[in-house]
Amino acid sequence: YRFNIDPQEKIKNLTVGMQQRVEILKTLYRNADIMIFDEATAVLTPQEVNQLFGIIRRLVNEGKSIIMITHKLEEVMEICDRVTVLRNGRMIGSLEVKDTSPRKLANMMVGRDVVLDIARKDKAPGDVALEIKDIVVKDRHGKHLIDGITVQLRKGEILGIAGIDGNGQIELSGVLTGMIPAKQGKVKIGDDDVSGKKAKHFIDKKVSHIPQDRQKTGLIMEFSVMENLILQEHSKSPFCHFGIMNWKEIRRHADNLISEYQIKVPNASVPAKALSGGNQQKVILAREIDRQSNVLIAVQPTRGLDIGATEYVRSKILEQRDKGIAVLLISTELDEILALSDRIAVMYKGKFVDVFKNGKYSREQIGLMMSGGTKDVAINNVC
Structure with missing residues (x-):
């Protein structure tokens, strides 16, 4: 899987991204066909997120089924094929990612229109x-x-x-x-x-x-x-x-x-x-x-x-x-x-x-x- 992990290194010395790869290897070793990633990118740098997505794509190409639990809409749009929206413990709907948008998903998640882009105006700071x-x-x-x-x-x-x-x-x-x-x-x-x-x-x-x-x-x-x-x-x-x-x-x-x-x-x-x-x-x-x-x-x-x-x-x-x-x-x-x-x-x-x-x-x-x-x-x- 080209994970580039030193098997002799102690877990405590690995970056969070590398520790995550060890977790993935553990599930692969057990011959898991379904893998669940729960907020998997929460503590990763942008580079580590890209590397993780590359790993997920390889797993999908090998026939693995991946469930991604995330609140980050841009990740849903980038890595997922289908998306299911939950709100208050209920399923609001399931969609093909190619047929939706971040704004539509946000509306389904909250039940109203949501401002995704915050307007921050430049201003001179004070003392x-x-x-x-x-x-x-x-x-x-x-x-x-x-x-x-x-x-x-x-x-x-x-x-x-x-x-x-x-x-x-x-x-x-x-x-x-x-x-x-x-x-x-x-x-x-x-x-x-x-x-x-x-x-x-x-x-x-x-x-x-x-x-x-x-x-x-x-x-x-x-x-x-x-x-x-x-x-x-x-x-x-x-x-x-x-x-x-x-x-x-x-x-x-x-x-x-x-x-x-x-x-x-x-x-x-x-x-x-x-x-x-x-x-x-x-x-x-x-x-x-x-x-x-x-x-x-x-x-x-x-x-x-x-x-x-x-x-x-x-x-x-x-x-x-x-x-x-x-x-x-x-x-x-x-x-x-x-x-x-x-x-x-x-x-x-x-x-x-x-x-x-x-x-x-x-x-x-x-x-x-x-x-x-x-x-x-x-x-x-x-x-």
């Missing part, structure tokens, strides 16, 4: 809202998770952090929200040095955070929607007076946000665990944006969402940028980074390969940098 300098984070064994990175984030811009999962992005978001202490380096919000401060200090300095895991760190699942919508503000007026909660005001506030952010929920007293993933994300989005912060740290904001919820979340992030908020967007979805970002920083093994204005490099060149190539290698080796 520096957040700055990090020579930040270092190590694990308990002394291994560098972040290795001396420096960058500025300005008001009215989106800085996208591109990279394959596990290259220091989560640790970076932790440093910028006070959840992970840096071993060395400085963090400034405006003119204030907040290095080493706790999360509450960052909240008080108007830093909002959409975390990677909405259920573990974004919401308290047993709490009601209205309680989750006032987290961080629950002890302040008008929600609390002298230690007594003002439930009438809390409910009024929640009802307003539920209406404004189109959160699908029977009422504000329903626990967060009863909501769909998309509506849970809308609760977090509503809470963090309503705080009217100066900086928004958004980590994997559309992971696991359907195309309709994804469209909504992305439009709200762009809306914040247009209002002058400084947005740091961390995403493994390169298409999302390219669609939303004004500037892009490619992160690999805890370092920035390069920080550049969106449009300077092609998608393929950025993919090379994500997989460890220097910017010079990326420029000279366009796929």
Whole structure:
């Protein structure tokens, strides 16, 4: 199958793309005739996606049956012969790919027209809202998770952090929200040095955070929607007076946000665990944006969402940028980074390969940098 895998190498030393090839070989060894690929490209670079599709085509030519589960419409159009659309656990329809289009599929997935291409207008950024300098984070064994990175984030811009999962992005978001202490380096919000401060200090300095895991760190699942919508503000007026909660005001506030952010929920007293993933994300989005912060740290904001919820979340992030908020967007979805970002920083093994204005490099060149190539290698080796 021309997989070019060293059989003596340890799995932990292989790239994610190579690890995936090992999984494919395991199924081939068992003489599987039907293979299911579930979000198989989620953590791959563009180059690895092309290689995977080449492998899939060879398998199909040899008579294997392939089922691709994906939310990426461009992949459906490129690799699939037929497509079945599911919505709310029901089959909406099955089509020949040659007889459909991304727009038609999106409509079937959501039940309405969806804007697939986001209009991001160029605008001049403002003053520096957040700055990090020579930040270092190590694990308990002394291994560098972040290795001396420096960058500025300005008001009215989106800085996208591109990279394959596990290259220091989560640790970076932790440093910028006070959840992970840096071993060395400085963090400034405006003119204030907040290095080493706790999360509450960052909240008080108007830093909002959409975390990677909405259920573990974004919401308290047993709490009601209205309680989750006032987290961080629950002890302040008008929600609390002298230690007594003002439930009438809390409910009024929640009802307003539920209406404004189109959160699908029977009422504000329903626990967060009863909501769909998309509506849970809308609760977090509503809470963090309503705080009217100066900086928004958004980590994997559309992971696991359907195309309709994804469209909504992305439009709200762009809306914040247009209002002058400084947005740091961390995403493994390169298409999302390219669609939303004004500037892009490619992160690999805890370092920035390069920080550049969106449009300077092609998608393929950025993919090379994500997989460890220097910017010079990326420029000279366009796929």
